[in-house]
Amino acid sequence: MFGVYVLGTAGCGKSLLTHSLKNWLTSKEWHVITANLDPGAESLPYDPDVDVRLHLDLHELMERYQLGPNGALVLASDMLATKAQEIQDEIDSCNADIVIFDTPGQMELFAYRPSGQFLASNFAADGKAVLFLYDAWLCKTPENFLSLNLLASSVRLRFNLPFISVLNKADIAKEEAKQAMKWASNPRLLEASLGEALKGDDYSLYSSLLRGLVRNGFVHRMIPSSAATMEGMTAIASELFMLFKGGEDSEA
Ligand SMILES: Nc1nc2c(ncn2[C@@H]2O[C@H](COP(=O)(O)OP(=O)(O)OP(=O)(O)O)[C@@H](O)[C@H]2O)c(=O)[nH]1
Ligand SMILES: [Mg+2]
Numbered sequence: 364m365f366g367v368y369v370l371g372t373a374g375c376g377k378s379l380l381t382h383s384l385k386n387w388l389t390s391k392e393w394h395v396i397t398a399n400l401d402p403g404a405e406s407l408p409y410d411p412d413v414d415v416r417l418h419l420d421l422h423e424l425m426e427r428y429q430l431g432p433n434g435a436l437v438l439a440s441d442m443l444a445t446k447a448q449e450i451q452d453e454i455d456s457c458n459a460d461i462v463i464f465d466t467p468g469q470m471e472l473f474a475y476r477p478s479g480q481f482l483a484s485n486f487a488a489d490g491k492a493v494l495f496l497y498d499a500w501l502c503k504t505p506e507n508f509l510s511l512n513l514l515a516s517s518v519r520l521r522f523n524l525p526f527i528s529v530l531n532k533a534d535i536a537k538e539e540a541k542q543a544m545k546w547a548s549n550p551r552l553l554e555a556s557l558g559e560a561l562k563g564d565d566y567s568l569y570s571s572l573l574r575g576l577v578r579n580g581f582v583h584r585m586i587p588s589s590a591a592t593m594e595g596m597t598a599i600a601s602e603l604f605m606l607f608k609g610g611e612d613s614e615a
């Protein structure tokens with residue numbers, strides 16, 4: 364069994380992509396299940412096979428510990444680690460080929476609190492990968508694009524798993540997606556765009572951050588996708604299978 368963790372900023376399309384990727388893989392005869400790791404998810408575009416909301420009830424935590432919604436969400440996220448074995452058992456009992464983990468809207472709850480990493484590193488699977496979603500809407504300026512790249516790089520460092528960058532919402536942010544694809548494949552162009560947009564100290568900081576990322580292989584190509592139209596699902600799946608077959612780290 365293989366595990367795929369879908370991460371990205373709030374609203375970037377994690378849940379819809381979880382749904383679309385599952386449908387695509389299922390149509391190719393793979394046995395795929397979905398696991399919702401967002402205790403605060405109000406509604407999901409798919410019916411999760413494993414659902415953390417059944418283990419952690421936000422309203423009950425709010426009442427029991429006299430917390431507001433954010434405090435309860437943080438507590439629930441931290442308690443996720445205590446449910447790791449139950450989640451593993453539920454997933455194992457499905458006998459699936461692939462499990463896709465949809466992660467919380469507030470990315471920091473999973474990426475930057477210890478329980479997310481604990482869950483990902485302790486989950487027993489034949490292979491694991493992170494799908495990091497860039498929201499194409501947020502790639503309007505070179506500074507925004509670089510900021511997202513920094514975020515992706517920090518997630519990649521924290522999880523230390525094979526990592527695939529996906530540029531989602533390419534269907535509704537066509538121009539932004541086209542530009543971001545160019546920046547991702549040509550860091551010199553990105554530096555030139557930063558030079559046009561910024562001056563003085565701002566430019567120095569952004570360009571030295573960019574150079575550091577490039578030098579260490581943290582600016583890399585992305586797969587354009589649309590969780591709404593299914594664009595890019597073939598490319599994402601083939602990248603995942605390459606990783607899982609080869610067992611090697613990807614710079615995709
Ligand atoms: N057109 C288009 N809409 C998308 C795409 N991906 C997601 N959406 C829409 O964007 C909104 C947010 O999508 P979600 O899948 O809920 O995003 P999310 O990252 O799971 O959101 P949170 O869990 O709240 O952070 C929904 O209205 C989706 O229908 C896409 O590729 N194209
Ligand atoms: Mg979601």
